[in-house]
Amino acid sequence: MTYNINEKGYYGEFGGAYIPEMLYPNVEELRENYLKIMAEPEFQKEFNQLLKDYVGRPSPLYFAKRLSEKFNTKIYLKREDLNHTGAHKINNTIGQILMAKRLGKHRIIAETGAGQHGVATATVCALMGLECIVYMGEIDIARQAPNVARMKMLGATVVPALSGSRTLKDATNEAIRDWINNPVDTHYIIGSVVGPHPYPDMVARFQAVVSEEIQWQLQEHEGKTKPDYVVACVGGGSNAAGAYYHFLEDTNIKLIAVEAAGKGIHSGESAATSVLGKEGIIHGSKTLLMQTPDGQITEPYSISAGLDYPGVGPMHAHLYKSGRAQFISITDDQAMKAGLELCQLEGIIPAIESSHALAVFEQKTFLPEDVVVLSLSGRGDKDLETYINYFNL
Amino acid sequence: MTYNINEKGYYGEFGGAYIPEMLYPNVEELRENYLKIMAEPEFQKEFNQLLKDYVGRPSPLYFAKRLSEKFNTKIYLKREDLNHTGAHKINNTIGQILMAKRLGKHRIIAETGAGQHGVATATVCALMGLECIVYMGEIDIARQAPNVARMKMLGATVVPALSGSRTLKDATNEAIRDWINNPVDTHYIIGSVVGPHPYPDMVARFQAVVSEEIQWQLQEHEGKTKPDYVVACVGGGSNAAGAYYHFLEDTNIKLIAVEAAGKGIHSGESAATSVLGKEGIIHGSKTLLMQTPDGQITEPYSISAGLDYPGVGPMHAHLYKSGRAQFISITDDQAMKAGLELCQLEGIIPAIESSHALAVFEQKTFLPEDVVVLSLSGRGDKDLETYINYFNL
Amino acid sequence: MNRINKKIQESKKILSIYFTAGYPKTDDTVNIIQNLEKSGVDMIEIGLPFSDPLADGPTIQASSTQALKNGMTTEVLFKQLKDIRESVNIPLIIMGYFNPILQYGVEAFCKKCEEIGIDGLIIPDLPVDVYNEKYKATFEKHGLINVFLITPQTSVERIRFIDSISNGFIYMVSSASVTGSQSGFGDEQTNYFKRIADMNLKNPQIIGFGISDNKTFLQATQFSKGAIIGSAFIKHLTKEGVTKINSFVKSILK
Amino acid sequence: MNRINKKIQESKKILSIYFTAGYPKTDDTVNIIQNLEKSGVDMIEIGLPFSDPLADGPTIQASSTQALKNGMTTEVLFKQLKDIRESVNIPLIIMGYFNPILQYGVEAFCKKCEEIGIDGLIIPDLPVDVYNEKYKATFEKHGLINVFLITPQTSVERIRFIDSISNGFIYMVSSASVTGSQSGFGDEQTNYFKRIADMNLKNPQIIGFGISDNKTFLQATQFSKGAIIGSAFIKHLTKEGVTKINSFVKSILK
Ligand SMILES: Cc1ncc(COP(=O)(O)O)c(C=O)c1O
């Protein structure tokens, strides 16, 4: 069994491209070209140079001493929070903007939840001098104000998504609608390993730099390239995909995917897709998603805007279904507590998305000799208000 | 002539330790030990490891293509904005916290203006599990709210300075008072190259990693270790000191120091110390400072909290007096414009402090072949509100 | 012979109307269908509402949201349509996104359609290859025509391919856009209509997206077998409820 | 002989009072000095206000800020004190931070002090070594005693060194603290007082910081030649203005 994508664009039974005909030329153009373009030495060179000089890669693999002591295991944090713009999202947008340029596109659209992907997209558009329109749920615009401000500073137009739950799902719908309306000059930079094939694979490949680095960094720290565990939060699943990528086929390495349980898995306010979801189609991909028995997509909930998505990428649906990854659900409260703990033990304010991953240590016991690599997918600057209000600081 | 410190703690005629007797034991203890401790291999190892794995060093030296095109010269940005906590300040706090531990201190105090140094101090205190009290002017608390929130998240106590202009100068006074009141167990982490000897030298040495990296990074990019110009903003002067450090004695390399002219040098609302200042004593050091003819220290003004300081470090006073560095004053308006320009040309939102340095390109013409390294001392996340309000975004 | 094929053999231009089932009121479905037929409409697309109708513009989106709020489900729709063939003779097509159909079960869904007397399906997000590979047999077994879309960006080869696997009509999207975002056709679109007409496809084309009145209906049908009106009719329902359907249809046909 | 030295030769304990020149009103300076002498105070420290008095607590800080707002400057102070020796005989010391003195010119400042009849200076942020190297000769030329501070943290060696270069008295800071932050002395402080007393220094010690009433005055002077009151007197001025100075002093001496 493989855990990677097959040549038809499926992870096991998940994936594919369930798109309206209006999107076919765009998606097909991308599908035909993405691997070829990514393999070009010139592309590789430009991509790697920007990752190094602009994004600040490699992101450190930091041994969290006090956190490790507390949980009596060896915890390494993969510091995507230190990337330019503050999250792993930029690895993907750098890749996609180079892709878009090679495809001759000069108008860029994106959806965003937490705003991290929107900022990362606005950033690369400014860098390349391309027009940028970002769709963002009205609710997310309110709860991630700093990121909205950043997008504006960067010259992007932020368009509120007013339909549905007015969060990430709906922003994605709006972005797809824009793409339908602008099929020739526009590239849609999807922000996670979701959407129609080839997006999940393309995004995973751009994020794969994360696990590539983990290997040699772990060699430096521990004298071996393989961790015992890789832990990552899953909204759409891109930071997890990046952190898992080079470890997917080695089943000695245990993968832990952390989902948002919101106010409790069965509270009706949750985003725990693996537990609550069923197979279905969302945003052009066959995957697990939260839906009514009737097939209407449910409005998810999480305190964290980046995890507030009713689906997961098809890779993760497959990792779940096959048992390759263990899925753990973390509530708002558990995540917030774990986030504050990281601040006060390690001096790192994590994105609330990442705080969900951190909460795993209260839920699961690791051995003292276990090497646990955790994807610290982003920093908490965008979440300060939420933290402050939550803790009454 | 040397531009570095002499064995008595002076840069030319500037520096020294003009401190009340109550501080003598503390400062003397530090003076006697700092070079010895910094030279210890164990210290070096721990310092460098944390800079790498925790701070994310080396910070990239990024060739800003679109900015260079616009100003027809070669502009490299030294990306201190990518450091953990978002500015160069953490280089120094990492060094000082290790110093404090070796001196057996377990209570840390600091002053902060923009909040970057306060956050950087709160961060290293959390990392080491030490108590942390940060003094911050009441006005700065209001205009740098995100950083106040971050300090609280990190477990620090933020104490408002209510006296004088209620900005950085007064926060520094309060921190010194605290130190006087707690002379045994407390280390005062000063955030810039100011204060009594040995602080200016110690902070400059911790920041020197910046120019050390610039040398080999420039070698990679340009095949030579020496830039033609190094440009940096100067509040107290620590990011400039770090960026200049290894270039101080090589007068072929031109140094440009950028000060805040606020609403105009002669508007009465300015912080352009080199133009408006006279020799005097501030915070334990003989240097240039803005003062009345009567020797009362003037309340400075800048839109940027980190430059809103009526003095400069003694190194900079000497660089000015000796003509080694060219000093340029930049108004609020010029800085804000340059900041927005960087956002939209390069996808980087700079701290308003750094925006002052960026504004140099509108004021001074460089040759197409000039290699200009600019210290991008911090990121603008803390300044979003100021930018947004200023530009009505 | 499937009612769609039969209808197409008639020499007249076809007016097809789309509406969202369950809108404005849950139980308006049958009433609307009957009135549309009575008013002279040739074919009807019954929209199965979906929470995330990503190919639709704001008008149809809003009607879907309202229909879902009203309690419309696949089950409810089938119940409403149970005896529809007792009173209605024109071709009926269900238009819906794939996920609700998948959840119902594609086989079960098709069977139910057949029982009711549905003639075809339009599933915008069911890709041609998946249909061909997995669902074609099922559709055919239940006598359902699957209608494919083409757009101005669809390549000639692909149009030929789609033509080859279609057996009713081709749904020709007037312009690159979600539903409801056009008003009147310009040169670009007329050229596109002509270009397709000149391809002499085996399937007739019916043009949708952006038909809102007599003028655009005539423009569209000048180069095609018919036209589909969606958003304009939803807007009429929003304003007038289920009354005056006749005058709406008359305003199109004049 | 300098008035300070003369005063110290008297057998009684010394009460020295600090006040900030120009507070509460600009022109209160002379009035306050005269009243203090009349009330039986032995020595006066005239505070030259400074914008950034970093060794002072909130009370003295606030008085300095107010004095500066009132328009107090070095020039103004010297003008007010011009004829002070016509009416006042006790030792007068100017206490000020170094920067205003530096801006006036150290030489000019000392000359002016001599002309007026100032006996000594306390400059908390002028370090001993800088004084010795650069300013000692100037001070001595103008007959000014420079008073140095010691604190509980000052090492024995340094105390002996400071004693060796002092020629008036040693300002003994009662505890590690800025002015005004103590209330009453505990064991730690009494031990410290005793320890210093036992060193048999050539210069007498006068204790400052935290003396606020008769009780603390007696505690302090049990082990020293005298005590200095600052914040407590400023508080009195804030509350009562320049009236009742006599009763304040009486309450200390009882
Ligand atoms: C910091 C951070 N982590 C995680 C996520 C979730 O996305 P994904 O699951 O694609 O990594 C987001 C999304 O915005 C994010 O900002």
Ligand SMILES: Cc1ncc(COP(=O)(O)O)c(C=O)c1O
């Ligand atoms: C980003 C940034 N740059 C510059 C400064 C000014 O400090 P310095 O002159 O010591 O570099 C500050 C101070 O807070 C800062 O935050």
